[in-house]
Amino acid sequence: xxxxxxxxxxxxxxxxxxxxxxxxxxxxxxxxxxxxxxxxxxxxxxxxxxxxxxxxxxxxxxxxxxxxxxxxxxxxxxxxxxxxxxxxxxxxxxxxxxxxxxxxxx
Numbered sequence: 001x002x003x004x005x006x007x008x009x010x011x012x013x014x015x016x017x018x019x020x021x022x023x024x025x026x027x028x029x030x031x032x033x034x035x036x037x038x039x040x041x042x043x044x045x046x047x048x049x050x051x052x053x054x055x056x057x058x059x060x061x062x063x064x065x066x067x068x069x070x071x072x073x074x075x076x077x078x079x080x081x082x083x084x085x086x087x088x089x090x091x092x093x094x095x096x097x098x099x100x101x102x103x104x105x106x
Contacts, residue, residue, distance in 0.1 A: 003063050003065060003102055004063075004064045004089050004090065004093075005061060005062075005063065005064075005089070005090040005093045005097075005098055005101050006061075006063070006064050006067060006087050006088070006089055006090070007059060007060065007061055007087065007088055007090060008059075008060040008062065008070065008085060008086065008087040008088075009058065009059055009060070009084065009085075009086050009087075010057070010058050010060070010074060010078065010083055010084050010085050010086075011040070011042060011055035011056065011057050011084050012055060012056055012058065012078070012079060012080070013053065013054075013056075013079060013080075014056065015036070015039075015056055017056070017079055018036045018056040018058055019036065021034075021058060021077060022034035022036055022058060024073070024077065025062075025073065029066075029104075029105055029106065030062060030066050030069055030070045030073055030105075031060045031061060031062040031066070031070065031105065032061050032062060032063070032100070032101045032104040032105040033060075033061045033101075033104075034058050034060050034061070035058070035059045035061075036056055036057070036058055037057040037058075037059065038056070039054040039055065039056055040054070040055055040057050041053075042054075042055045061101060062101070063101055063102055063106065064089075065106075066105060071085060
């Protein structure tokens with residue numbers, strides 16, 4: 001059975017939290033790779049007011065069967081009340097890279 005690569009994104013309020021979550025996801029084999037992007041500026045509405053904050057974005061690469069467990073991890077470990085968790089399926093992945101994801105992520 002062929003498994004697909006999923007890519008998920010979340011943002012957190014500090015580099016330290018981003019690094020800790022990334023390490024935990026990889027150590028627990030929930031994700032094969034997590035990339036932390038330099039601070040981004042997020043503007044959003046929260047509790048009726050427009051907010052603008054610096055955040056660190058995590059791009060999480062993982063095998064589709066880990067989707068439910070990764071969502072549970074995000075819900076439990078994320079510092080925000082309503083964490084961003086957006087996931088897309090990769091349309092095209094090189095066979096060698098997909099194989100690495102599957103081997104690393106199981």
